[in-house]
Amino acid sequence: xxxxxxxxxxxxxxxxxxxxxxxxxxxxxxxxxxxxxxxxxxxxxxxxxxxxxxxxxxxxxxxxxxxxxxxxxxxxxxxxxxxxxxxxxxxxxxxxxxxxxxxxxxxxxxxxxxxxxxxxxxxxxxxxxxxxxxxxxxxxxxxxxxxxxxxxxxxxxxxxxxxxxxxxxxxxxxxxxxxxxxxxxxxxxxxxxxxxxxxxxxxxxxxxxxxxxxxxxxxxxxxxxxxxxxxxxxxxxxxxxxxxxxxxxxxxxxxxxxxxxx
Amino acid sequence: xxxxxxxxxxxxxxxxxxxxxxxxxxxxxxxxxxxxxxxxxxxxxxxxxxxxxxxxxxxxxxxxxxxxxxxxxxxxxxxxxxxxxxxxxxxxxxxxxxxxxxxxxxxxxxxxxxxxxxxxxxxxxxxxxxxxxxxxxxxxxxxxxxxxxxxxxxxxxxxxxxxxxxxxxxxxxxxxxxxxxxxxxxxxxxxxxxxxxxxxxxxxxxxxxxxxxxxxxxxxxxxxxxxxxxxxxxxxxxxxxxxxxxxxxxxxxxxxxxxxxx
Numbered sequence: 001x002x003x004x005x006x007x008x009x010x011x012x013x014x015x016x017x018x019x020x021x022x023x024x025x026x027x028x029x030x031x032x033x034x035x036x037x038x039x040x041x042x043x044x045x046x047x048x049x050x051x052x053x054x055x056x057x058x059x060x061x062x063x064x065x066x067x068x069x070x071x072x073x074x075x076x077x078x079x080x081x082x083x084x085x086x087x088x089x090x091x092x093x094x095x096x097x098x099x100x101x102x103x104x105x106x107x108x109x110x111x112x113x114x115x116x117x118x119x120x121x122x123x124x125x126x127x128x129x130x131x132x133x134x135x136x137x138x139x140x141x142x143x144x145x146x147x148x149x150x151x152x153x154x155x156x157x158x159x160x161x162x163x164x165x166x167x168x169x170x171x172x173x174x175x176x177x178x179x180x181x182x183x184x185x186x187x188x189x190x191x192x193x194x195x196x197x198x199x200x201x202x203x204x205x206x207x208x209x210x211x212x213x214x215x216x217x218x219x220x221x222x223x224x225x226x227x228x229x230x231x232x233x234x235x236x237x238x239x240x241x242x243x244x245x246x247x248x249x250x251x252x253x254x255x256x257x258x259x260x261x262x
Numbered sequence: 263x264x265x266x267x268x269x270x271x272x273x274x275x276x277x278x279x280x281x282x283x284x285x286x287x288x289x290x291x292x293x294x295x296x297x298x299x300x301x302x303x304x305x306x307x308x309x310x311x312x313x314x315x316x317x318x319x320x321x322x323x324x325x326x327x328x329x330x331x332x333x334x335x336x337x338x339x340x341x342x343x344x345x346x347x348x349x350x351x352x353x354x355x356x357x358x359x360x361x362x363x364x365x366x367x368x369x370x371x372x373x374x375x376x377x378x379x380x381x382x383x384x385x386x387x388x389x390x391x392x393x394x395x396x397x398x399x400x401x402x403x404x405x406x407x408x409x410x411x412x413x414x415x416x417x418x419x420x421x422x423x424x425x426x427x428x429x430x431x432x433x434x435x436x437x438x439x440x441x442x443x444x445x446x447x448x449x450x451x452x453x454x455x456x457x458x459x460x461x462x463x464x465x466x467x468x469x470x471x472x473x474x475x476x477x478x479x480x481x482x483x484x485x486x487x488x489x490x491x492x493x494x495x496x497x498x499x500x501x502x503x504x505x506x507x508x509x510x511x512x513x514x515x516x517x518x519x520x521x522x523x524x
Contacts, residue, residue: 069490095482095490114458116465116480121472123465129458155458164452167494168445172459173466174481175512176438181475182515183430190426196376196391196417197434198471203378203385204435205467209460210383213443218378219436220357228331228357232429242515249511250437253444253504 002061002142003028007075009037011117012092013066017045019125020064023149029057053078062088062142064111065101069093072100080104088139094166097159098133109134109143112162113151116173129153131162182243189238221251221258229258264323264404267291269337271299273379274354275328279307281387282326285411291319315340324350324404326373327363331355334362342366350401356428359421360395371396371405374424375413378435391415393424444505451500483513483520491520 001024006017009032017027030049032038042049050056056063056079063083067075072091079089080102089101090109101108110133117123130147132154134140140156147154157165180201184194207216220228229251236244248260263286268279271294279289292311294300304311312318318325318341325345329337334353341351342364351363352371363370372395379385392409394416396402402418409416419427442463446456469478482490491513498506510522 069487095493115462116469118469118478121465121469128461131458153458155454157454161452161454163493164448164497165454165458167497168448168459169462170481170483170494171441171445171448171509172463174479174483174516175441175508176463176466177470177475177479178512178516179433179437179441180470181479183433184475186426186430186433190423192417192419192423192427194470194474196393196415196427197430199390200377200431201434201438201467201470203383204438205463207378207380207383208439208442208456208463212456213439213446216380217436217439217443219432221432221436225331231357231425232432235426235429240515242511242518245511246437246508246515247433249504249507250440253502253508254436254440256504 001025002146004062004064005029005031005057005060006064006066007031007056008064008066009034009041010066010068011119012113013064014041014044014119015117015123016064016066016092016111016113017041019123019150020146021045023146025146025149028060031056054082056082058083058087060087062090062109065089065091067091069096072096073102076101076105088142090134090143094131094162094169097163098135099159107134107136107139109139110162111143111147114165114169125150127151127153129155131155131157131165133158133162179246182239182246186239186243217254219254221254224255224257226258229260233260263287264408265290266324266326267293267319267322268326268328269293269318270326270328271296271303272328272330273381274375275326276303276306276381277379277385278326278328278354278373278375279303281385281412282408283307285408287408287411290322293318316344318344320345320349322349324352324371327351327353329353331358334358335364338363338367350404352396352405356393356424356431359425360397369396369398369401371401372424373405373409376427376431387412389413389415391417393417393419393427395420395424441508444501444508448501448505479516481516483516486517486519488520491522495522 003026005028027047030042035051038049038051088107089105090111094112112131114129128151130151132143187194265288267290289309292304297313300311300313350369351367352373356374374393376391390413392413394405449456
């Protein structure tokens with residue numbers, strides 16, 4: 001069984017380290033920047049920890065860089081002076097190309113779990129897509145073996161596909177959540193509970209599990225129902241102007257004939 | 263037990279009529295415009311039907327107008343010459359004020375189920391919010407009694423609240439579904455399955471059932487991660503320009519400091 005050093009103490013690091021441990025992979029060491037959060041996570045994982053990169057175990061089967069996107073290049077540069085050139089470095093970012101792990105390490109890979117992680121919510125990895133890349137075919141096989149221990153849905157994708165997947169994820173996760181936030185603020189202004197919308201949201205999502213979303217599109221924009229759209233734009237006057245911008249551009253995108261102007 | 267005549271043969275008519283029947287309320291008659299769809303639904307409900315408004319049963323306890331928004335006023339005007347003035351007319355639209363049922367009928371109400379209905383998907387009414395209004399308090403009590411037979415979540419709201427609720431529903435249902443459609447088309451262009459995004463979408467929704475959506479916001483826009491945003495805008499060049507518009511206005515709304523220009 002391969003063993004791993006996990007670098008990073010954020011949500012991705014925490015959830016991935018736990019999932020790897022549960023699958024029987026040994027987390028040899030945890031390495032973090034902040035003494036406190038490293039200690040807390042190491043305690044939860046019951047593994048040794050360090051906050052000093054120079055004291056990192058140098059013979060682990062791979063190194064999981066679960067750090068922020070812009071730290072990947074920096075940390076792998078730092079590790080170039082510490083780890084042997086044959087070490088396998090693997091980052092976990094959807095938005096970052098493989099080359100962010102510099103040329104010093106010929107063995108570079110990506111282990112990108114396509115999910116949003118919260119501090120306090122457990123994650124079921126069983127059906128969670130894990131998107132892999134690696135410079136060397138033999139490292140890809142190693143990553144596949146590990147990924148399949150924690151998930152049934154393992155895909156090998158290239159930099160372009162992963163970047164597009166990450167872009168699509170922003171639409172369905174970050175942007176959708178923002179629309180939920182707008183709806184919540186509208187309801188709050190009317191002294192109505194956001195709970196009222198939960199069954200509708202659940203059904204909106206349940207539908208797309210059986211049919212493609214385009215085929216499920218409904219609503220005033222698709223119908224070209226200008227009377228309802230005008231009433232909505234009037235109501236939106238009472239809210240921040242960006243709500244109107246969003247209403248307008250999405251309605252135009254659903255039905256270009258509407259051609260709603262700013 | 264009150265009995266009802268259902269006018270309309272669309273998805274709302276079909277699902278509501280079935281839910282009312284299951285709760286023990288008698289659907290006396292179904293009235294539709296198209297011979298074929300009226301016959302089909304009447305057969306499914308096992309009730310008499312007519313396509314001629316003048317032959318409508320004139321002594322039902324109430325009349326459910328489950329017709330399109332712009333047909334509500336027209337149909338209730340037509341019914342003014344047919345039904346007695348003391349008939350109770352109830353429409354089912356979130357976007358339409360109570361006054362759309364003209365002054366001829368002093369007894370007017372709204373029975374608005376806050377849900378998106380598909381032709382082929384069964385609907386669980388148990389937790390589905392039913393939003394009620396009525397001109398007369400005694401009619402509101404009648405509607406509450408019926409609504410509570412089919413749902414645990416019955417709310418009485420005024421025209422303004424219902425209009426705002428409908429606006430919020432457009433954001434969480436129609437707009438969210440459109441974002442899902444954009445993501446699907448991005449994945450399709452990369453030969454990737456939309457299935458890959460389903461666990462992420464499920465988790466995005468599961469989160470807001472416990473915490474307010476604003477508090478769950480993540481992503482490059484919130485972080486002010488301009489490098490990732492630039493890469494996304496570059497990728498979006500390959501897609502219809504409205505995808506870029508949507509990306510820009512929602513990102514600006516999440517984080518006004520970004521101030522992304524068209």
